[in-house]
Amino acid sequence: AQSVTQLDSQVPVFEEAPVELRCNYSSSVSVYLFWYVQYPNQGLQLLLKYLSGSTLVESINGFEAEFNKSQTSFHLRKPSVHISDTAEYFCAVDQTGANNLFFGTGTRLTVIP
Amino acid sequence: GAGVSQSPRYKVAKRGQDVALRCDPISGHVSLFWYQQALGQGPEFLTYFQNEAQLDKSGLPSDRFFAERPEGSVSTLKIQRTQQEDSAVYLCASSLRGLRGTEAFFGQGTRLTVV
Numbered sequence: 001a002q003s004v005t006q007l008d009s010q011v012p013v014f015e016e017a018p019v020e021l022r023c024n025y026s027s028s029v030s031v032y033l034f035w036y037v038q039y040p041n042q043g044l045q046l047l048l049k050y051l052s053g054s055t056l057v058e059s060i061n062g063f064e065a066e067f068n069k070s071q072t073s074f075h076l077r078k079p080s081v082h083i084s085d086t087a088e089y090f091c092a093v094d095q096t097g098a099n100n101l102f103f104g105t106g107t108r109l110t111v112i113p
Numbered sequence: 114g115a116g117v118s119q120s121p122r123y124k125v126a127k128r129g130q131d132v133a134l135r136c137d138p139i140s141g142h143v144s145l146f147w148y149q150q151a152l153g154q155g156p157e158f159l160t161y162f163q164n165e166a167q168l169d170k171s172g173l174p175s176d177r178f179f180a181e182r183p184e185g186s187v188s189t190l191k192i193q194r195t196q197q198e199d200s201a202v203y204l205c206a207s208s209l210r211g212l213r214g215t216e217a218f219f220g221q222g223t224r225l226t227v228v
Contacts, residue, residue: 004155032214043117044156044204044219051214090155094213099169100146101217103155 004093006104013081014112021076021107023065023091032094033074034101035065039087047089050074061085086111115139117220119205125226126195134190134223138207145188146217147180148204156204162188163211195227 035047048059055067092101118137148156158172164185182188206217
């Protein structure tokens with residue numbers, strides 16, 4: 001069985017401060033890992049993904065995530081957040097042999113001016 | 114259009130009513146997925162199509178839920194005899210090929226409220 005845990009349902013942070021959104025997963029087989037972002041009144045958008053190779057992956061807007069196999073984690077970080085980063089962030093797992101993404105419950109990031 | 118389009122955006126149904134939700138995937142995308150997102154939860158998988166073939170329907174919660182994609186493009190999710198627990202946002206996603214490693218593009222969803 002697989003599961004994705006996002007421990008923080010809400011994260012408020014001041015503008016230009018660093019942020020980390022946590023994601024842990026459990027799976028008995030190899031996985032691909034994703035972070036999706038949902039801005040208000042918009043659909044889910046892929047932020048970044050880990051498939052193989054370098055364990056540190058980056059997005060075009062300054063976010064990065066590191067795959068840690070021993071800790072089964074894929075935490076999302078940004079060194080300095082912007083007001084426009086306010087959104088809901090979902091961690092997701094694509095398990096070998098499955099035809100679907102398995103999502104966490106989401107973390108609502110609110111950037112405070 | 115350029116993205117995945119879902120209609121209607123909002124639907125209010127009386128308990129017991131049948132509803133049909135439509136998804137127009139990105140042109141040329143082979144794979145199509147339906148997800149259900151309850152309030153405060155992440156999306157949960159319902160079903161998966163590759164072209165017109167429904168390869169996985171393991172996530173459909175009951176036999177009141179039915180999905181089709183007869184010509185391998187537009188898909189319809191039908192819910193018969195709606196119940197209050199069916200209230201959720203229904204998301205459609207498409208991808209160019211199979212899911213593994215391929216980006217899935219999501220529509221804005223249809224918010225279904227059963228009263």
